[in-house]
Amino acid sequence: MGLNKKKAELLVLCVCVLVLCSCGRQKPESRNHLYAGVACYNKSDTFLSQFIICLKEQFDNLGSDDFEVSMTVRDAAGSQRTQDDQVKELIAAGCNILCVNLVDRADPSEIINLAKEKGIPIIFFNREPVAEDMMQWDGLYYVGANAEQSGVMQGELAADVIKAGSMADRNKDGKIQFVILEGEPGHQDAIIRTENAVDTLKKQGIVLEKLCCGIANWNRAQAQNRMMQIISQYQNGIELVLANNDDMALGAIDAYKKLNYTESALPVFLGIDGTDAGLEAVIEGKLAGTVYNDKEKQAQAIAELAVSIIKKGKTAGEGTKAVTEKTGDVNSKYIYLPYSKVTSGNAAGFLDKESKAVK
Ligand code: GAL
Ligand code: CA
Numbered sequence: 001m002g003l004n005k006k007k008a009e010l011l012v013l014c015v016c017v018l019v020l021c022s023c024g025r026q027k028p029e030s031r032n033h034l035y036a037g038v039a040c041y042n043k044s045d046t047f048l049s050q051f052i053i054c055l056k057e058q059f060d061n062l063g064s065d066d067f068e069v070s071m072t073v074r075d076a077a078g079s080q081r082t083q084d085d086q087v088k089e090l091i092a093a094g095c096n097i098l099c100v101n102l103v104d105r106a107d108p109s110e111i112i113n114l115a116k117e118k119g120i121p122i123i124f125f126n127r128e129p130v131a132e133d134m135m136q137w138d139g140l141y142y143v144g145a146n147a148e149q150s151g152v153m154q155g156e157l158a159a160d161v162i163k164a165g166s167m168a169d170r171n172k173d174g175k176i177q178f179v180i181l182e183g184e185p186g187h188q189d190a191i192i193r194t195e196n197a198v199d200t201l202k203k204q205g206i207v208l209e210k211l212c213c214g215i216a217n218w219n220r221a222q223a224q225n226r227m228m229q230i231i232s233q234y235q236n237g238i239e240l241v242l243a244n245n246d247d248m249a250l251g252a253i254d255a256y257k258k259l260n261y262t263e264s265a266l267p268v269f270l271g272i273d274g275t276d277a278g279l280e281a282v283i284e285g286k287l288a289g290t291v292y293n294d295k296e297k298q299a300q301a302i303a304e305l306a307v308s309i310i311k312k313g314k315t316a317g318e319g320t321k322a323v324t325e326k327t328g329d330v331n332s333k334y335i336y337l338p339y340s341k342v343t344s345g346n347a348a349g350f351l352d353k354e355s356k357a358v359k
Contacts, residue, residue: 031310032066032068033068033069033070033096033310034062034063034067034068034096034307034310035072035096035097036070036071036072036095036099036306037071037072037074037087037090037099038055038071038072038074038098038099038100038101039073039074039076039083039086039087039099039101039102040052040073040074040075040076041083041101041102041103041126041127042077042078043075045219046218046247046273046275046277047218047245047275047293047295048101050275050276050295051125051126051295051298051299052073054295054296054299055071055099055302056071056073057299058299058302058303058304059071059303061303062303062304062307069307072090072093072095074087074089076103079103080102080103080104080107083102083103083111084111087100087114087115091114091115091118095120096120097123097310098115098123099123099302099306100124100125101124101125101127102129103127105129105130105186105188106186108124108129109133109136112133112136112137115137116137119139121141121309122139122141123141123302123305123306124141125142125143125144125298125302126144126298127187127188128142128188134333138333140333141305141333141334141335142333143298143301143302143305143334143337144298144335144336145337145338145339146336147189147192148196149196150189150272150293151194151196151199152196153291153340153341154196154197154200154271154272154289154291155196155197155200155201155204156200156204156341157270157288157290157341157343158201158206158240158242158268158288158289159200159204159206160343161268161288161289162176162206162240162268163204168239168240168267168268169239170236170239170265174207175209176206176207176208176209176240177211177234177240178208178209178239178241179210179212179214179227179230179238179241179252180194180210180212180242180244181213181214181216181223181226181241181242181244181249181252182194182213182214182216182244183216183217183218183244184215184218185215189245190244193244194242197242198210198242211234211237211238212230216251218244218247218248219247219248220248220250220251220254222251223243223247223248223249223251223252223255224251224252224254224258225251227251227252227256228255228258231255231259231261239268240267241267241268241269241270243269243270243271244272245273246272246273246274246275246277246281246287247271247275247277247278248271249269249278249290250277250278250281250287252269253269253281253286253287268288269286269287270287270288270290271287271289271290272290272291273291273292273293274290274291274293274342274347274350278290279342279348279350279351282347283344283347283348283351289341289342290342290347291339291340291341292339292342294337294339296353298337305335
């Protein structure tokens with residue numbers, strides 16, 4: 001009997017030792033492997049589809065023989081419910097970091113709860129959750145850009161064109177009749193860009209007359225439709241089109257083209273993003289300017305932050321500071337990368353930068 005008890009005790013001890021050993025082994029292993037689950041709100045969005053290519057590129061750059069990096073992308077095609085399910089699947093597939101481009105930036109709770117339960121940090125990007133949600137857990141980060149800055153830059157670019165004695169004020173009434181094409185309602189980059197672009201123009205002494213504001217949800221085809229209606233209402237009376245992104249500015253240009261307007265009757269168009277098509281339109285002189293939404297740097301910040309979180313084996317700390325210091329941000333949960341102004345003089349350089357980054 002006594003011998004059997006001893007044997008049983010020995011067995012329990014062995015099992016414990018085995019369990020402890022395998023736990024001890026697992027830690028360093030998981031720190032040697034980054035598996036990023038990327039959830040995208042809608043891959044038919046031009047800027048985001050180009051962003052995801054950069055992100056893949058950046059993650060690939062950070063892999064090495066002793067640090068394996070992989071990434072899986074899921075497209076929610078505009079449905080938050082679909083995205084919640086996709087995040088569940090990404091977690092089940094073994095992702096140890098999540099990069100989430102929310103569909104509904106006001107509704108991240110389900111995703112936060114899922115990730116928190118498993119201790120998987122989330123780097124949100126491009127669609128910024130509200131501050132209270134970001135405070136739900138210290139494993140939450142945001143990488144993006146400052147919407148206000150893009151609006152100010154767009155306003156400055158527009159003011160430069162108008163002041164350059166160009167033909168912007170075509171009816172010579174001393175005012176610039178303008179139209180706004182706005183992104184999704186409720187998106188941090190829509191209303192803030194509009195407000196800051198308009199305020200900047202006013203501060204620069206430009207007298208404005210707002211004709212109309214159309215919502216086109218970042219989308220080129222929607223912008224074309226909306227703009228055709230606006231043109232039918234104001235005909236030759238539109239002198240400036242401020243679009244919250246390049247795709248909508250290009251959609252506005254498409255509308256004029258479809259209606260066979262001659263070049264001299266066209267307003268001044270300005271976009272934001274510096275997508276491939278946007279940059280080409282700036283080079284060709286169709287767009288007066290755009291504001292570069294630095295997807296390469298944002299993608300790099302996400303990838304570096306992800307690596308530092310995994311390598312440190314915790315959700316916050318030194319690694320995070322290293323990234324934020326580099327980008328000049330003081331708050332370790334948020335990383336904002338700067339925008340840049342693009343005109344025909346420097347647009348080619350931005351296209352170059354893209355092709356280099358993608359290679
Ligand atoms: C903005 C970008 C838009 C659109 C949007 C989606 O930052 O300028 O083109 O991609 O994000 O969230
Ligand atoms: Ca005028």
